[in-house]
Amino acid sequence: MLSKYEKELISEIWEKLIPVASDIGADALFRMFTTFPGSKTYFAHLNINHRSPHLLSHGKKIVLAIAEGARDISSLTVTLAPLQSLHAYQLRIDPINFKLLSHCILVTLACHLRGNFTPVAHAAMDKYLSAFAAVLSEKYR
Structure with a gap:
């Protein structure tokens, strides 16, 4: 369960990241594909080299969806229904990939935000990304 403060913090972080959405998303995807090679199977038809147009485009879509969900976390299920x-x-998509990507997004945020990615922000973001992945996985049940 996220506190009011954590929800505000998460929303604030993602709003700041919208201008660099493609960079954050592409870096997280590339990290996932490198660390967990099995996750590449769904992207075999695309150029998934570092900073490729496909990674930048899809990465931006992912980050914008995460940012949209962060605007009103209490209605995450409604916001993500089309993506589910x-x-x-x-x-x-194998739902385990949502968890893997969430982990890679956390690492990417830590690299990008550096000192601003405090332990409190990290914990809040981990909770949010876990909820995000769980909501995306609900249709699989």
Whole structure:
């Protein structure tokens, strides 16, 4: 459960990251593909080299979806409903990849935000990204 302060902190962080959404997203995706090579199977038809146009584009979509969800965390299920169906029924992404990407996003945020990514911010973001991944995985049940 996120406190009011944590929700505000998360929303504030993601609002600041919107201008660099493609960079954050591409770096997190590249980190995931490098660290967990099995996650590349869903992207075999795309150029997933570091900073490729495909990674920048998809990374931006991911970060913008996370930022949108952070605006009103209490309605995350409603906000993510279209993405739940897309990933479960059309793309058939293994839900473990949501957890792997969440971890890689945390590491990317730590690298990007440096001293501003305090232990409190880290803990709050970890809770939020875990909730985000869980909501995306709900259609698989």
